[in-house]
Amino acid sequence: MVKPADLYGNVITTGWGQVAAVWSDTGLWELGFPRPDEVLAFDDIHAKEPMRLEADHKASLWSEQLAYELKLYFQGFPIPFTVPVDWRFYSPFQMAVLTYTADIPYGTTVSYQAVAQAIGSPKAARAVGGALNSNRTPLVVPCHRVVGANGGLTGFGGGVDMKKALLLLESED
Numbered sequence: 415m416v417k418p419a420d421l422y423g424n425v426i427t428t429g430w431g432q433v434a435a436v437w438s439d440t441g442l443w444e445l446g447f448p449r450p451d452e453v454l455a456f457d458d459i460h461a462k463e464p465m466r467l468e469a470d471h472k473a474s475l476w477s478e479q480l481a482y483e484l485k486l487y488f489q490g491f492p493i494p495f496t497v498p499v500d501w502r503f504y505s506p507f508q509m510a511v512l513t514y515t516a517d518i519p520y521g522t523t524v525s526y527q528a529v530a531q532a533i534g535s536p537k538a539a540r541a542v543g544g545a546l547n548s549n550r551t552p553l554v555v556p557c558h559r560v561v562g563a564n565g566g567l568t569g570f571g572g573g574v575d576m577k578k579a580l581l582l583l584e585s586e587d
Contacts, residue, residue, distance in 0.1 A: 437473035441498030492520035511545035
């Protein structure tokens with residue numbers, strides 16, 4: 415994977431477990447799924463080395479902001495994530511899919527086909543799935559909100575059970 419020269423990693427404690435976050439100089443580079451402890455939290459992360467565990471001031475502030483937003487999210491609040499995302503090294507098609515997905519509202523699902531149509535590639539539903547698979551920042555870019563045409567829960571980097579749990583969390587009033 416191509417990545418920025420300097421990356422900073424930290425672990426954020428949430429109500430669902432530890433979440434590994436990796437920061438670049440422009441924002442969130444990668445985000446893991448909740449895991450039971452810090453060692454496992456970094457198992458999801460592709461940008462393992464070189465990575466510093468102490469962040470610069472900007473990344474520290476972003477990490478505090480993300481920790482607060484994740485805390486609220488996992489408590490069931492419809493929080494919009496506001497930390498900056500480092501969009502570098504995605505293809506133009508991936509960017510179109512991921513930036514569209516980043517704006518899918520909390521508690522809402524859309525089909526792969528609907529995403530393809532929305533970005534002007536109506537025959538690219540399968541390619542939308544591939545682009546979502548490249549998402550380095552799940553939860554912040556909520557790819558779990560994209561489902562099959564019949565509403566079925568298809569592939570997800572965190573597993574279908576995680577996808578189901580996140581959608582259930584978002585459907586509770």
